[in-house]
Amino acid sequence: MDWTFYFTQFIAGLSQGMFLFILATGLSLILGVMGIVNFAHGSFYMIGAYLTYYLVTLLGGSFWLAIILASVSLAGIGYLLQRFLIHRLYGRPELQLVFTFAFVLIFSDLIKMGFGVLPKGVAYPELLSGIFEIGPIRFPKYHIFIITLGPIIAYLLRMLEQRTRMGRIMRAASLNRDMVNALGINTERVFTLVFGIGAFLAGLGGALASPTVSIALGMDAAVVLPAFVVVIFGGLGSFAGTFFAALIAGQVQVFGILFFPRLAESFIFILMAIVLIARPWGLSNRPPKFA
Amino acid sequence: MKNKELLFGIGLFIFFALIPVIGSKYTIYFNAQLLFTILFATSLNLLVGYTGLFSFGHVGFYAIGAYAFTILYKTYGVPFGVSFVAGPLLAAGAAVIVGYLCVRLTKIYFTFLTLAFAQIIWAIAFKWTPVTGGDSGIVGITPSSLLLPLNNTYFFTLGVVAVLMYVMYRIAHSPFSLVLNAIRENPNRAESIGVNVRLYQLIVFTISGFFAGFAGVLFVLLTRSVFPDILLVTRSIDVVAMVIVGGMYNFWGPMIGAVVLLYLNSFVKAYTEYWLLVLGTLLAVVVLFFPSGITGIFPWLSARFKLVAKKGELNA
Numbered sequence: 001m002d003w004t005f006y007f008t009q010f011i012a013g014l015s016q017g018m019f020l021f022i023l024a025t026g027l028s029l030i031l032g033v034m035g036i037v038n039f040a041h042g043s044f045y046m047i048g049a050y051l052t053y054y055l056v057t058l059l060g061g062s063f064w065l066a067i068i069l070a071s072v073s074l075a076g077i078g079y080l081l082q083r084f085l086i087h088r089l090y091g092r093p094e095l096q097l098v099f100t101f102a103f104v105l106i107f108s109d110l111i112k113m114g115f116g117v118l119p120k121g122v123a124y125p126e127l128l129s130g131i132f133e134i135g136p137i138r139f140p141k142y143h144i145f146i147i148t149l150g151p152i153i154a155y156l157l158r159m160l161e162q163r164t165r166m167g168r169i170m171r172a173a174s175l176n177r178d179m180v181n182a183l184g185i186n187t188e189r190v191f192t193l194v195f196g197i198g199a200f201l202a203g204l205g206g207a208l209a210s211p212t213v214s215i216a217l218g219m220d221a222a223v224v225l226p227a228f229v230v231v232i233f234g235g236l237g238s239f240a241g242t243f244f245a246a247l248i249a250g251q252v253q254v255f256g257i258l259f260f261p262r263l264a265e266s267f268i269f270i271l272m273a274i275v276l277i278a279r280p281w282g283l284s285n286r287p288p289k290f291a
Numbered sequence: 292m293k294n295k296e297l298l299f300g301i302g303l304f305i306f307f308a309l310i311p312v313i314g315s316k317y318t319i320y321f322n323a324q325l326l327f328t329i330l331f332a333t334s335l336n337l338l339v340g341y342t343g344l345f346s347f348g349h350v351g352f353y354a355i356g357a358y359a360f361t362i363l364y365k366t367y368g369v370p371f372g373v374s375f376v377a378g379p380l381l382a383a384g385a386a387v388i389v390g391y392l393c394v395r396l397t398k399i400y401f402t403f404l405t406l407a408f409a410q411i412i413w414a415i416a417f418k419w420t421p422v423t424g425g426d427s428g429i430v431g432i433t434p435s436s437l438l439l440p441l442n443n444t445y446f447f448t449l450g451v452v453a454v455l456m457y458v459m460y461r462i463a464h465s466p467f468s469l470v471l472n473a474i475r476e477n478p479n480r481a482e483s484i485g486v487n488v489r490l491y492q493l494i495v496f497t498i499s500g501f502f503a504g505f506a507g508v509l510f511v512l513l514t515r516s517v518f519p520d521i522l523l524v525t526r527s528i529d530v531v532a533m534v535i536v537g538g539m540y541n542f543w544g545p546m547i548g549a550v551v552l553l554y555l556n557s558f559v560k561a562y563t564e565y566w567l568l569v570l571g572t573l574l575a576v577v578v579l580f581f582p583s584g585i586t587g588i589f590p591w592l593s594a595r596f597k598l599v600a601k602k603g604e605l606n607a
Contacts (some may be wrong), residue, residue, distance in 0.1 A: 085575075098535060098578050102575040105570055105574070269410035273407040
């Protein structure tokens, strides 16, 4: 094992971190702006992956079209869920937790009904299936693509939050929703959009991850808790914080399994417990207003 | 104890005591399971309903009770009676430590930390093979010869559950419980009138872990085995679901939730493999439309009827 091995692991950790970021940022958006803990976020991710499989393999569509369609459908599902159901539970964080968890169970069985229990796989798109070689180091092209995409998404979200009217409303409403309502702005509509964007990001994460993982039942639970760890560690509603926390978590996951293989399954929970005990409000260490 | 509820409790006891007389072996086994599940769900409700602490890791203390009893009794040959009490006491001890770290956090952060601890306890049970038996757990636990026949195990379970339910009923109707309610409704106000909120939360967390430990020991006595699967997240959620479906603002709510969900489970499983779909839908409907659960429906209905009756009088 020489340094090229570690470097390859580092690249894998980086792309793992970007996947975590795409997932966690949607979660953080929903939690930070609306104060809703969305357990079903992992389910959105899983549905995104299964939809991509369905569109590519069963309908013979192109990978890229499948990714777009899958994430847009997830935005739709999230929008409907928020518009008709979740909005009834504002101000009851514990009930939201249980409610979104109920949907984890529902979605998981619906997927089982539709696709059965056997794991599925999606092939890498032709354009990105190979490996770059620079000297002794090998870069899988798909990892490079994900590592480039992550910061672009972070930048776009930051622009949405800082430079648009919707972003201003989001920021204001996360501080004092009643006041924003009193100013004649329909925060309900903005919140529903935010939930849609969050679900879109989860679906996108699942769709993008589909060639790299085995698409199977249980992938929802496997990602949602690491994503929560990232959200809490990064500090709520901070894209930069989430971004760095995701990068750290990606490396921790890759190297953690390398050095402590016996702890593999429980690693993320130990990490979660440490973060919650030592820095419950994340890197910024400021208490969020709703907790 | 109010007379009505006393009668209800005695009626319930007689009902469960009659089951071995009329039921088949399967029915007896099923009802023994139901009994300790009722105990488990009610112990969780001390946290959820009375104090407003949503623990997703309650199953951790249930498992510690079960494992501690098994390891003491089977591995070290500690007498049955001592192990039987030591299991729950160790669960309570673990609850003190976990609780101390958890009650410093609020709402969802609390929930996540309890979840993480349950997973860590799972990991210990799963990986510490020399002590816990690892993945396959410990099997073939033979309780003292007195408890060998299923009927005896059943009556023993019934007796223990009845006593502990009575104790919890007294706790739930004590001044202590009123303080817990105050904390649930508004922790800041409770703090400002001089309540040490975290201390009270820690105490109730410990008590609740203690009762959950008893439920775990009773599980071992019935199934004669213990294994890491009892610690899965889904098991924790099942109990939370019982509390919510039955009604968290009523002492008897979790019991009704346990009865409904266990019977529904055995009924649904005979017809379809999609139990999670049924459970999820039921849970979602209850949370959205009846957040105070099945036991919350009756006061709501009677209030409606009284209103209708009053309107009728006025019109006449």
